[in-house]
Amino acid sequence: xxxxxYNQGLEKAKQQDYPGxxxxxxxxxxxxxxxxxAYLQRGLAYYDSGAILPAVSDYTEAIKLNSxxxxxxxxxxxxxxxxxxxxxALEDVEQAIRLNINYAAAYSLRxxxxxxxxxxxxxxxxFKKAAELYLQQKDTENCRLCLERxxxxxxPEKPSLQQKTPPIAPIKSVNEYFTQLLDKAxxxxxxxxxxxxxxxxxxxxxxAQAYCCRGVVRCKxxxxxxxxxxxxxxLQLNFQDVAVYRNRGKARxxxxxxxxxxxxxxxxxxxxxxxxxxxxARGNTYRAxxxxxxxxxxxxxxxxxxxxxxxxxxxxGVTYTFLEEMQNAVEDxxxxxxxxxxxxxxxxxxxxxxxxxxxxxxxxxxxxxxxNLLRQKLLRLVGGYWEIAQRLIQQQKDYRPGMSEEWYxxxxxxxxxxxxxx
Numbered sequence: 067x068x069x070x071x072y073n074q075g076l077e078k079a080k081q082q083d084y085p086g087x088x089x090x091x092x093x094x095x096x097x098x099x100x101x102x103x104a105y106l107q108r109g110l111a112y113y114d115s116g117a118i119l120p121a122v123s124d125y126t127e128a129i130k131l132n133s134x135x136x137x138x139x140x141x142x143x144x145x146x147x148x149x150x151x152x153x154x155a156l157e158d159v160e161q162a163i164r165l166n167i168n169y170a171a172a173y174s175l176r177x178x179x180x181x182x183x184x185x186x187x188x189x190x191x192x193f194k195k196a197a198e199l200y201l202q203q204k205d206t207e208n209c210r211l212c213l214e215r216x217x218x219x220x221x222p223e224k225p226s227l228q229q230k231t232p233p234i235a236p237i238k239s240v241n242e243y244f245t246q247l248l249d250k251a252x253x254x255x256x257x258x259x260x261x262x263x264x265x266x267x268x269x270x271x272x273x274a275q276a277y278c279c280r281g282v283v284r285c286k287x288x289x290x291x292x293x294x295x296x297x298x299x300x301l302q303l304n305f306q307d308v309a310v311y312r313n314r315g316k317a318r319x320x321x322x323x324x325x326x327x328x329x330x331x332x333x334x335x336x337x338x339x340x341x342x343x344x345x346x347a348r349g350n351t352y353r354a355x356x357x358x359x360x361x362x363x364x365x366x367x368x369x370x371x372x373x374x375x376x377x378x379x380x381x382x383g384v385t386y387t388f389l390e391e392m393q394n395a396v397e398d399x400x401x402x403x404x405x406x407x408x409x410x411x412x413x414x415x416x417x418x419x420x421x422x423x424x425x426x427x428x429x430x431x432x433x434x435x436x437x438n439l440l441r442q443k444l445l446r447l448v449g450g451y452w453e454i455a456q457r458l459i460q461q462q463k464d465y466r467p468g469m470s471e472e473w474y475x476x477x478x479x480x481x482x483x484x485x486x487x488x
Contacts, residue, residue: 069094069097069098069101069104071090071091071093071094071097072090072091072094072101072103072104072107074090075087075088075089075090075091075094075104075107075108075111076107078090079107079110079111079114082114084111084112084114084115085115087107087108087111088108088111088112088115091104091107091108091111092108095108100131101131102127102128102129102131102132102135102138103128105124105125105127105128105131106124106125106128106135106137106138106141108124109121109122109123109124109125109128109138109141109142109145110141112124113141113144113145118145118148118149118410119149119412121141121145122142122145122146122149125138125139125141125142125145126142129142134165136162136165136166136169136172139158139159139161139162139165140158140159140162140169140171140172140175142158143155143156143158143159143162143172143175143179144175146158147175147178147179147182149412150254150412150413152179152182152183152254155175155179156176156179156180156183159172159175159176159179160176163176168199169199170196170199170200170203170205170208171196171208173192173193173195173196173199174192174193174196174208174211174212176192177189177190177191177192177193177196177212177215180192181215181219181255181258182254182255183254183255184254184255184256184257184258185257186219186257186258186261189215189219190216190219190220193212193213193215193216193219194212194216196208196212197209197212197213197216200212219258256283256286256287259283260280260283260284260287263276263279263280263283264280272303274299274300274303274304274305275300275305277296277297277299277300277303277305278296278297278300278305278307278309278310278313280293280296281293281294281295281296281297281300281310281313281314281317282309282313284296285313285316285317290317290318290320290321291317291321293313293314293317294314294317294318294321297310297313297314297317298314306337307337308334308337308338308341308344311330311331311333311334311337311344312330312331312334312341312343312344312347314330315327315328315329315330315331315334315344315347315348315351316347318330319347319350319351319354324351324354324355327348327351328348328351328352331344331347331348331351335348340371342368342371342372342375342378345364345365345367345368345371345378346364346365346368346375346377346378346381348364349361349362349363349364349365349368349378349381349382349385350381352364353381353384353385353388355451356451356452356453357450357451358385358388358389358445358450358452359445359446359449359450360450361381361382361385362382362385362386365378365379365381365382365385366382369382374405375405376401376402376405376406376409376411376414376418377402377414379398379399379401379402379405380398380399380402380414380417380418380421382398383395383396383397383398383399383402383418383421384421386398387421387425388452389438389441389442389445389452390438390441391438391442392425392438395425396422396425396426399418399421399422399425400422402414402418403415403418403419403422406418440472440475440476440479441455441475443479444475444478444479444482447479447482447483447486448482455478458478458481458482459474459475459478462474462477462478
């Protein structure tokens with residue numbers, strides 16, 4: 067592309083002056099707005115500067131202008147991996163391979179995406195193909211890296227009948243263990259994490275930490291009953307750790323055993339009173355039970371300990387919507403979205419934004435403020451259980467139909483306060 071601004075952008079990108087490069091490429095696009103190459107290079111500058119979403123946007127424009135751009139598909143796949151959009155990344159890298167079947171880097175990236183999705187055999191095949199192509203191209207370093215990845219993915223050889231199974235070296239600390247195993251699950255490699263843990267437990271069925279960790283991974287997979295069985299086994303082996311009770315509580319709550327979950331959370335808090343994850347989890351269970359005040363108190367406790375806990379803000383916002391305290395919900399959603407954005411947690415950021423938008427479109431100007439105050443007062447009088455309040459309101463509606471919602475709220479309040487003063 068013969069354009070001074072474009073050439074200056076390339077030079078600044080080489081010097082790692084990415085803001086300067088972006089500025090030059092933008093000037094180039096003003097002169098030649100249909101330049102796929104300028105969009106691609108600006109996308110690379112955005113990506114290298116850490117601005118992933120603008121990079122994806124520029125790669126997309128490059129593809130619209132040149133649907134045969136192998137590099138644009140490959141670069142967008144890389145960016146989508148950074149955004150944890152694994153299906154989109156896989157789609158892009160497959161297209162890059164269709165356009166160039168000898169693109170070694172694309173096969174390697176496909177292996178990485180497949181590994182993150184838990185498709186280990188497919189990942190091994192992709193890394194093997196990449197290694198073969200790198201070898202043909204005499205790129206020994208990248209070939210070696212692919213071979214190392216294959217070795218990491220392949221399970222250890224089973225000992226023969228004549229061999230004695232070597233003992234498993236104990237994990238030095240629970241944190242180290244969780245960092246290694248749960249990091250795989252967090253990245254989507256749940257199948258790989260389970261495979262690793264199953265291997266350890268076959269070699270040492272008394273490894274309580276492995277049971278605990280497998281329970282956490284099974285929770286992430288939605289296998290709650292199997293997870294509870296693992297947590298129970300860990301406790302039987304005397305592995306007393308806050309993570310066991312907290313995660314068993316989550317699993318029990320999701321299966322509808324709210325009282326059992328509360329008991330587990332209580333035990334976890336006694337063991338570690340400053341564990342914000344437990345307060346948020348117990349708050350979620352209280353909300354599921356209809357005890358909205360109890361939930362709000364737990365989210366508030368978590369925020370006292372960790373003022374930037376985005377999950378606490380978000381879940382408290384959800385609870386406020388049940389109470390129709392829309393202004394409080396909006397403030398919590400906004401705070402959660404801001405923190406998620408700072409953490410570059412785009413999935414949760416979008417969820418918070420969607421929740422905020424839903425309020426703004428369905429409840430303009432956050433109406434019913436007077437009714438909300440009456441609801442809050444009534445909720446406190448019935449100990450935080452809105453189901454009780456609803457039954458009392460329905461009784462009044464059955465006895466005196468046709469009155470306004472505020473009238474019923476006030477009538478129930480008056481009756482409760484009169485009975486309390488007797």
